[in-house]
Amino acid sequence: MQIKVTINEKMMELEAPYDEFLMDTLRRYGFLSVKKGCNTGSCGLCTVWLDGKPVLSCSVLSVRVNGRNITTIEGVQKEAREFADFLVKEGADQCGFCSPGFIMTVLAMKRELSNPTEEDIIHYLTGNLCRCTGYQGQLRAIKKYLGVV
């Protein structure tokens, strides 16, 4: 099927089989930041924004995004690098495989929550798994980035 979408502020026409998920379509079209970590919508690695809201692209059928806005980390590089700098300074980047999805969730959280507490942050990010860091360094980075004491 042909779908028309805006990806990272560019209009695109994509061919996607009716049973293909957005994550596979995006990778097929070269948005290689999008990673797959599970097959069950459990890990958060494939997070992109759909109309500005974080979604698991492994659980969204491509045909359902016709006419909508997709943002991947390729589209928000400046902002992503600002946060990544905090993450890397904590040493909390580690293998990096979960980072694009994680960063997309962090940036969405920044837009959605004002003055979040530590508890709010942990709750918002619960769906983003990481096996390397034990989450503590990520939390330190977020708190510094958001200026949360």
Added chain:
Amino acid sequence: MRIVNQPISKIDGMDITTGKPVYTDDLAHGHELAVKILRSPYAFARIKAINLEKASRIPGVECILTYQDVPKTRFTMAGQSYPEPSPYDRLILDEYVRYVGDEVAIIAAVDEKAAEKAMKLIKVEYEILEPVLDFEKAIGHPSVVHPEGDVTVNMDIGMDKTKNIASSCKIEVGDVEAELKNSDVVVEGTYYTQAQAHAMMETYRALTYFDHNGRLTIVSSTQIPFHVRRIVARALQIPMGRVRVIKPRIGGGFGGKQTASVEVFPALVTLKTGKPAKIIYDRRETFACTTSRHAMRITVRLGADKEGNIKAIDMQALSDTGAYGEHAPTVFAVAGYKTLPLYGKARAVRYMGHAVYTNKMPAGALRGYGVTQGTFALESAINELAAKLQMDPAELREKNIIREGDAHPVLGETPEGKPVVLASSALDRCIKRGKELIGWGEKYPRKVVSDTKVRAVGMAITMQGSGIAGIDTASAVIKLNDDGFYTLLLGSTDMGTGSDTTMAQIAAEVLETTMDKIIVHAADTDISPYDTGSYASSTAYVTGNAVIKAAEDMKKKIIEAGAKLFGVDSEEIEFDGEFVRAINKHQSLSLDEMARRLISGEGKLQLVGTGTFGGDTSPPPFIAGFAEVEVDTETGKIDVIEYVAVVDCGTMINPNLVRIQVEGGLVQGIGMAMYEDVKYSERGKMQTDTFMQYKIPCRKDIGKITVDFEPSYEPTGPFGAKSVGEVVINTPSPAIAHAVYNAVGVNIRNLPITPEKVIMGIMEKK
């Protein structure tokens, strides 16, 4: 030190976090054949017939390979130095299938859809055999998991495959039985650890193609490129010189990628078809068709006098290696070698038993490599001994632990035949500091919070090694480029740990230069110097020492080359990292200028520094771990309130990266302790094969994590460093079990420590 011991950012950090296409699948060009595996639905069966007629007619199918199409030479997928201790007990595809998920056929097609369609149309006729599913009943079971006659071993590993024994081991010092008899107090307990999954975020994957020289190139998410080259060459029966292995960025390994679980499949497809091929395991295959931690049963007997002086330690172990023997003998042995020396005052120690074959997924290497299992058993028993002695468990440890300067025969033997001396340890300080941080004095053993909630603390200590003494080696090559910057060539495999960065720090420190002047390249078997790979807690210590040697060699060569250019003796040359000076001539040359002149017609000299290192000992890092938990006495629910770990890993090459290693390892350890349960169906199918069933900790599951350091100085380590990557996972299971005991008086000896087990224990007590 200017650069070593500094919290320098990972050199690849900004790019890997912001989505640059640098992992294996990102490097595929999109036209590789998709490789899929048809897997056995039975735990144990013999293939009687395979009918490919309908399947091969599916458009787009390139080839379907069965056991009749593979070389008949058995091999091991374990990534270990040759000659591997792991038995050569597998073929790429075999007539026998030995667990649910074992490979039956390899399907390669133009896309995944075609491959999957074909897979469904393959008709296999099986002779179903009685599987061995309970590892405690494996020895002497009527079914023999490996009935074939051509299994070979490189050394005596105590295999008796007619009894399903993959390997046997015995470590013994002194007379354990006599010491136990003479002990005032003896405790005995049997402990079980589960087959934990690595659950790295990037699943297993590899792509293969023939290059312009007709050589088989494998791009793989692996910790062991050099071992993969050798394993694939043997499995495919082609010369090693025809294989090249490239490791791009890796999305986590944890030991899983120390086994070459997937490379042979696309490699065989490329060999047969001449075409590029790619295999990507989904999460189910990663859980159920690769390797896990070895599940173990360890019975511990401890003997002590009334004052708490430990006289004897006896550990009788049984390890479940599953269908194949990857890492079976070594994981088994290490569980003893890296636990027995902890209590150096014991007069007699023994560790013995077998690793057995079963019809379950093979076990392999996983962070901790047996020590995690051994530590749960020994440390739980030590805590039970303290309870029986009515002694503070911290005090019991302080009384008995090995200390810096103590010799212990299980640590190894010197060339003169004497027991190796522990050259560095701050374990005593780690215990002291940990007690302060957790508030041991006020909190031990418990505080009743309400009618239904009790808070309590528990503890455990552990050690590991740093590389494999006398076996594993690493090399480093440093090249001076024509603008005065260096390329550091490594064969170690940064799987996210940041080892490329720490190795660059070491090189920059020795060469007195800045981080931006060191370009790191790793790893490509055609280019990189030999390194056994990043496993066995080896990279900081083994590769780190090789980098020091290479950098010193480079420095020496810069000075020699400077002497030649100035026409003076080397002794008259000074090099400060930026300038080469002839002391007496008052002449100087910047390094970049000198580098340009050296590679020009004038100098005709490419400077290359090299270094190779292999450890004579394997210096242990130490940790004292402390858990505070809250137990709900009505439901058995356990919350970790705080986990404190105080670490002695010698000098920290990069304090930030070390801290994250510790935090990440602790959380992986908490997962093993409390959440990560492995369940099989009655017929031997793994049921916990997705993140829905196999729960790794999320942000809400772990409580507060407090990490501190009490560094010793390891004289053989690079700048005094020891390893940190594995030791970090060992303490949570025994410390949390101890805290639960202190809270409600229930000893959980079977991991994971679930609310069900705790509440059952509470009810049994009533």
